[in-house]
Each structure stands twice: as structure tokens, then as C-alpha cells.
Amino acid sequence: MRSHFEPTVTDAPEGWTRPIPHYSTDPFVGRVTIHGLATDEVRSSLHKHVRRGRLEQSIRAALELARTDAEHEDMLWNRLRVIAAEDVGLADPNAPAIVYALWQSAMATDHGAYDRLVFAAQAAGYLATAPKDPTPNEIMQLVVHQELAPDIPPEAICIHTRAGQLQGQTMYDWYTTGAQTEHEVEGRDRSWADQLADLYLRLDPPDTAG
Numbered sequence: 001m002r003s004h005f006e007p008t009v010t011d012a013p014e015g016w017t018r019p020i021p022h023y024s025t026d027p028f029v030g031r032v033t034i035h036g037l038a039t040d041e042v043r044s045s046l047h048k049h050v051r052r053g054r055l056e057q058s059i060r061a062a063l064e065l066a067r068t069d070a071e072h073e074d075m076l077w078n079r080l081r082v083i084a085a086e087d088v089g090l091a092d093p094n095a096p097a098i099v100y101a102l103w104q105s106a107m108a109t110d111h112g113a114y115d116r117l118v119f120a121a122q123a124a125g126y127l128a129t130a131p132k133d134p135t136p137n138e139i140m141q142l143v144v145h146q147e148l149a150p151d152i153p154p155e156a157i158c159i160h161t162r163a164g165q166l167q168g169q170t171m172y173d174w175y176t177t178g179a180q181t182e183h184e185v186e187g188r189d190r191s192w193a194d195q196l197a198d199l200y201l202r203l204d205p206p207d208t209a210g
Contacts, residue, residue, distance in 0.1 A: 019145065023040070026040060028040050028043065028072075028075065031072075033064045033065060033067075033068045033072065034064060034067045034068045035064060037064065039065075039068075039072065042061055042064050042065060043061075043065065043075065043076075043079060045057070045061050046058065046061035046062060046065065046076070046079060046124070047079065047083060047087075049061055049128065050083055050087065050124065050127045050128045051083075051087055051132070053128050053129060054128060055125055055128045055129055058124040058125060058127065058128035059121045059124045059125050059128075061124070062076055062080070062120045062121060062123070062124035063117055063120060063121060063124075066116075066117055066120040067117070070111065073120075076120065077103045077106070077120075077123075080099050080103070080120075080123050080124065080127065081096060081099050081100060081103065083099075083127050084096040084098070084099040084127060085136075085137070086134060086137045087127070087132050087134050087137070088127060088130045088131070088132055088133070088134075089132065089133045089134045089135060089136050089137060090133040090135055090136060091130065091131035091132050091133035092130050092131060095126075095127065095130060098123075098126060099123050099126070099127070102119045102120075102122055102123040102126075103119070103123070105119045106119035106120060155177045155178045155180075156178070157169065158173065158174040158177070158178040159171055159173065159174045159204075160174065160178075168207040170200075170204040170205060170206050170207065171200045171203060171204035172197070172200040172201050172203075172204055172205055172206050173206050174200075175196060175197060175200045176197060176200075
């Protein structure tokens with residue numbers, strides 16, 4: 001099956017087969033920023049500066065895009081929202097929400113206003129100094145490029161599925177296997193969990209006839 005990252009025949013020059021669209025399909029190629037820099041290079045620099053924690057350079061790159069025009073500003077915020085999930089990732093799961101809030105705050109400020117730039121600088125600086133854990137993004141790339149399907153574990157065949165019901169699975173079976181969680185907080189109160197297990201044992205006990 002074809003990867004979603006592969007260019008289509010109409011997107012790319014003849015013979016282009018690499019798993020990224022050709023630069024000719026990038027709408028910002030050939031455009032320049034407010035200081036005459038190649039837009040695609042500033043965009044790429046923003047990402048690299050943030051990844052390496054370069055605070056001032058991250059903010060410089062963000063403002064270069066934000067100050068050029070509305071299209072560059074929109075592209076900047078799209079890139080910042082992606083970086084929040086792609087690079088900060090699990091190290092700060094709130095990063096996408098924080099960047100989104102800063103973007104919304106910027107959009108609520110008059111276009112071209114000085115205060116509008118404050119939010120772009122805050123977002124870029126926040127991402128540059130945030131801890132990074134891009135594990136989900138790395139897994140995502142492997143899944144997409146290798147067309148990896150998920151495993152179906154035994155506990156997934158529960159009362160909520162056709163196969164589980166045909167097998168005679170019950171709510172008690174589900175609660176004592178399929179509803180179990182890992183990485184629980186240490187010392188959490190499990191008294192209600194125990195009550196639910198007793199309740200489901202009475203309401204829908206496991207089929208032991210076989």
C-alpha cells in the first residue's frame with residue numbers, strides 16, 4: 001500500500017520517488033520573508049532551533065515569519081502547533097493546548113499590532129525551552145511508512161465486540177480484564193473498583209458452564 005507521505009504522479013517531477021513531496025509542490029518555495037530570507041529555510045530553521053533549545057534564535061525565526069504577511073503568519077502557527085506534538089510530545093502533553101491558546105490569543109489581537117507578536121514569541125520560546133520526548137512521532141512514522149496494523153490482544157475480545165459476545169464474554173470478564181489500566185498513580189483508592197467488581201459479578205457473572 002502506498003504511504004501517505006509519497007508524492008502522487010501529478011505532485012512530483014518525473015522519476016521523483018522519495019517519501020517526501022518535491023520542493024516544487026511547496027507553496028512557500030520561491031518566496032522570501034520580511035528580511036529577504038528564503039521562506040522555506042526560515043521555516044526549517046525555526047524547527048531546528050526549537051528542537052535544539054535555542055531560545056533567542058527560535059523567537060527570531062518565529063517573528064521573521066509572523067511579520068512577513070498573513071500567509072506566513074498562518075504557516076508559522078501551523079508549524080508551532082505541529083512542533084508541540086511532534087517534538088515536545090510526551091515530555092509536556094499540555095504543549096499543544098498551550099500553543100493553541102497562544103494562537104487563539106494572537107488571532108484575537110489586531111493584525112499587524114505589536115501585541116500580536118508577543119504571543120508568537122511566547123509560543124516559540126516556550127517550545128524551545130520545553131523538555132522533548134518525540135516518541136509518539138517516531139512510532140507514528142514507523143507505522144505509516146511500514147503500514148503497521150495494531151495487534152488485537154485477547155482482552156479486546158470482550159462483551160463490547162461481536163466476537164466477545166459470541167464467545168459468551170460478560171461484563172465481569174470485561175471489568176476484570178479489559179478495563180484494567182497500567183501506569184496507574186501510586187496508592188490510588190481502589191475501593192470503588194472493588195465494589196464494581198463485586199457488582200458485575202452479581203449482575204453479569206462469568207459463564208462457567210463450559
